[in-house]
Amino acid sequence: MKFLAVIPARYASTRFPGKPLAMLAGKSVIQRVYEQVAGVLDDAYVATDDERIFNAVAGFGGKAVMTSAHHKSGTDRIEEAVQKIGGDFDVVVNIQGDEPFIHRSQIETVCRCFDDPRTQIATLGKPFNPAEGIGPIENPNSPKIVVDNQGYALYFSRSIIPFVRNAEPQEWPGRYPFLKHIGLYAYRTEVLAEITQLPQSSLELAESLEQLRWLQNGYKIKVGETHIETVGIDTPEDLQRAEQFLKGA
Numbered sequence: 001m002k003f004l005a006v007i008p009a010r011y012a013s014t015r016f017p018g019k020p021l022a023m024l025a026g027k028s029v030i031q032r033v034y035e036q037v038a039g040v041l042d043d044a045y046v047a048t049d050d051e052r053i054f055n056a057v058a059g060f061g062g063k064a065v066m067t068s069a070h071h072k073s074g075t076d077r078i079e080e081a082v083q084k085i086g087g088d089f090d091v092v093v094n095i096q097g098d099e100p101f102i103h104r105s106q107i108e109t110v111c112r113c114f115d116d117p118r119t120q121i122a123t124l125g126k127p128f129n130p131a132e133g134i135g136p137i138e139n140p141n142s143p144k145i146v147v148d149n150q151g152y153a154l155y156f157s158r159s160i161i162p163f164v165r166n167a168e169p170q171e172w173p174g175r176y177p178f179l180k181h182i183g184l185y186a187y188r189t190e191v192l193a194e195i196t197q198l199p200q201s202s203l204e205l206a207e208s209l210e211q212l213r214w215l216q217n218g219y220k221i222k223v224g225e226t227h228i229e230t231v232g233i234d235t236p237e238d239l240q241r242a243e244q245f246l247k248g249a
Contacts, residue, residue: 001091001114002042002088002089002091003041003042003089003091003092003111003186004041004042004043004082004087004089004091004092005037005043005044005045005092005093005095005107006044006045006046006047006078006082006093006094007033007034007037007045007095007096008077008078008081008094008097009047009048009053009097010049010050010097011049011050015235016233016234016236016238019097019098020048020053020097020098021053021056022233022239024100024239024242024243025243025246027060028056028060029097029098029100029233029239030046030056030057031057031060032100032101033095033097033099033100033102034046034057034060034062036099036100036103036104037095040104040107040108041093041111042089043063043085043089044062044063045063045064045065045085046097047077047080047081048065048066049066049067049069049071049077050069051066054066065081065084065085067080067081073210074094075094075185075192075196076196078094078192079192082189090188090189091111091186091188092186092187092189092192093107093111094184094185094186094187095107096183096184098232098233099184099232100231100233101231101242102184103226105226106124106182106226107184109124109224110123110184110185110224111186112224113151113186113222113224114186114222116222118220119188119220120187120188120221121185121186121187121188121191121211121214121219121221122186122187122222123153123181123185123211123221123223124181124225125145125147125179125223125224125226126179126182126226126227126228127177127180127225128173128178128179129173130174131173132173133170133173134169134172134173136180137172137173137178138160138169140158140159142180142181143158143180143181143209144156144159144161144178144179145179145181146161147179151222151223151225152220152222152223153211153215153221153222153223156181157209158208160172179223183232185211191219195217195219198213198217200213201216201217202216203215203216204216231245
């Protein structure tokens with residue numbers, strides 16, 4: 001199977017404008033993401049709507065493709081990029097442009113999900129640490145996943161799922177292995193083309209989670225498991241934390 005990595009990167013960001021070009025220990029965020037990915041898969045491109053990002057990627061020797069500024073999601077941007085890149089790829093891997101510490105093993109784990117021919121879409125989950133208590137599990141910015149016995153997603157939610165009956169909330173982390181969603185996705189190429197044509201679903205609108213559109217339309221999402229913590233960058237404060245993370249790495 002041939003795997004293509006596409007890294008969507010927008011300049012305009014409500015919480016952190018220009019985030020892909022922000023410097024992190026001497027390199028831009030987008031360069032650090034690209035370098036983590038390049039060489040792991042068969043090919044890798046940054047998909048952007050901004051010439052500054054395009055030129056920055058070209059400047060450090062990476063590959064980039066210009067896409068429309070009017071896409072409503074990163075998935076739509078990736079589908080346009082795939083059409084422009086061409087080639088005969090079986091699976092497209094969506095690497096978030098704000099994850100400079102994405103690990104090779106995480107990319108390999110999501111790719112191995114496609115060893116199962118039933119897998120149409122794949123993503124990652126990381127077990128919450130019970131020792132950290134209920135706080136991280138309660139965080140609505142950390143979506144939770146429940147999976148079936150074959151590792152396929154049953155549901156994603158910003159709420160705590162499942163509800164643990166007959167126990168106080170502080171006891172829940174020790175009663176059930178809660179799973180945190182890690183936003184790394186991969187899609188069979190033909191499935192990517194299909195899901196970008198779907199209208200937003202009621203569950204997606206309710207939870208503001210795009211993957212619920214795919215589940216609600218019957219697509220099978222395989223969940224690989226990782227135990228590696230990454231540091232995503234959504235705000236300037238996250239960038240400072242990433243600097244500290246890099247110093248301690």
